[in-house]
Amino acid sequence: NAGVTQTPKFRILKIGQSMTLQCTQDMNHNYMYWYRQDPGMGLKLIYYSVGAGITDKGEVPNGYNVSRSTTEDFPLRLELAAPSQTSVYFCASSYSIQGGNTIYFGEGSWLTVV
């Protein structure tokens, strides 16, 4: 089972460049999430989606955009990259948070902005 797949695994960006982190899941999950994790910190929610066509801001959405055109895909767009966006990004998905369901994480994308 592929689970949650995110690409690229590593990327170096120059300040002001843009890029898209891709995320796809094959578990038919309704909920998808993008988190970032700074060194020594927990995960902070950037954006999430409860289904195709529906997205919502999390705790730290500034400088990012998302779209959810299909159930499977939830790309994260960085516009005008800044050094503060240097972080590890995790995509995740779940059927729901309730009822004993947990969330499944991708392997992470290490992004450095220089």
Add this chain to the structure above:
Amino acid sequence: EDKVVQSPLSLVVHEGDTVTLNCSYEVTNFRSLLWYKQEKKAPTFLFMLTSSGIEKKSGRLSSILDKKELFSILNITATQTGDSAIYLCAVASGSARQLTFGSGTQLTVLP
């Protein structure tokens, strides 16, 4: 704003020791509390707790929730070097559309 606080931030022990990791929370309309283990990659699920006083156990790991005092503990007995990781606590609240994570506890187990 939902808040999840973990302590200690880091812990160094020797193999065979027992450790207790703490997680306290302040959230609106609590639904569940989850523990994850993270070893340099994606977090992996350990436990989900929804009811007070019921211990969840998996091998040397166990966890319990106190909904009155708003905290949970994760116990690891007879620690091994393979237990070295960041342990993350997360809470699902409100409409349970998202999780709020704590900053994690970095556990290092020395041989």
